[in-house]
Amino acid sequence: MLLVTVASLAFAVSGPVARLARPAHPVFVACGRVALAAMILFAIDPRGVVRSARALAPANRLRILLCGALLGVHFALFLAGLDRTSLPAAVTLVSLEPVSVVLCALLVHGVRPTRREQIGVLLATAGAAVMASAAGSGEHQIAGDLLVLAAVALYGLYVAVARSLKDALPPRQAGALIYATAALTIGVALVPLGAHEGIGALPIGSFLAIFALAVIPTLVGHTSVQAAARHLSPAIVALVSPGETLGGLVIGAALLGAIPTWREVAGAAVILAGCTITIVGPAPPPVLDGAKADERPLQS
Known part of the structure; x- marks a missing residue:
């Protein structure tokens, strides 16, 4: 649980610190973030x-490559979306x-959601619609919202693939390989997107922000999640997400003056309610005497 709390706090600084990396191109920020972490x-x-x-089996090597590619594109889309919409909208939609x-x-492993999870999904989707209705006011733009939602979709695929790597190698070694693959994936797009232009003219603050993103939300946050996932049910580990959103909203408002509009507040409240219902499901069955901890059924 300490790892989950630490990860929530680490993720909460991601959006605000990424804003401090401006005027660096968001794709360059994403690449630098995972490259430094690796x-x-x-x-x-x-x-x-x-x-x-x-020591990895060929199948697990392919899973590492796929995980890294998915995570890299996830980071690039999220930071690009954050750059094109308001901070409150981005940190809320990522929840x-x-x-x-x-x-x-459900799609990859055939794990059917429970009734409570279905209700949570519908409620969170309604909250996303409310949040999207606020687009057009100030920095909040629908194009940025869509990029963040695409990043969210890829994160789900990343977790679905990463679950099969749980026992393949330790979290730290897995992180190094996955982050390196993510950096290479994003690096391929730097020149075509023009993300490499003007790097030499960036202020020192941009590079410090990228370094902070590599250390705090990437190394501390994601590595803590990977370690926690080996000891806690996915439902408990997923509590990181609402914690990230609440922390990001508070930090953004306090340090950057990113005050959400009333529609953004309403959308955030509905999304957080839906996500909480989704991840706080029934407790897993108790472990039978003599059974190993890793034999306990996992919630979706």
């Missing part, structure tokens, strides 16, 4: 990363990730 994790244990990579996880679990 290099730091590799520097901590280079032999362990290489040893884990060599739809538990809904995406539930839907992708």
Whole structure:
């Protein structure tokens, strides 16, 4: 639970700090974020990363590549969307990730959502519609909202694939390989999108913000989630998402003056209610005497 709390706080700074990276191109910010995270994790244990990579079965190597590609595009879309819409809208819409996880679990693994999860999905979707209705006022633009929603959809696919890697290698080694793959995936798009232009003229504050994104929400946040997921049910781990949204709204308002409109507040409240209903489902069955902890059925 401590890991879940730490991850929530780490993720909460993601949106506000990404705003501080301006005028850097959001795709460059995404690439720098995961590239730095990969290099730091590799520097901590280079032999362990290489040893884990060599020991992977071919199928798991493909899963690592797919996870990295999905995570890289997720980061690029989210930061691009954040750059084109209001901060309150972006950090609220990203809290739809538990809904995406539930839907992708159904599509990929055939895990049918419970009635409570179905109600939560419908409620959160209604909240997203309310949030989208606020587009056009100030920085809030529908194009940015759609990019964030695309990022949310990819996150669900990322989690669906990552679940199969739970026992393949330790979280730190997995993070190094996945972040490196994500950086390479985003790096391919830097030149075609013109995200590399003007890098030399960026202020030092942009690079400091990218470094902060690499360390706080990426290394601390995502690595904590990966570790927590090995000991807690997915429903509990998914509590990170509403915590991220609430923290991001508070930090954005306090430090950047990003005050949400009344429609954004209403949409955020409905989305958070739906996500909470979705992830706070019935408790998993108790573990029988003599059973191993990893044999406990996982909620979707």
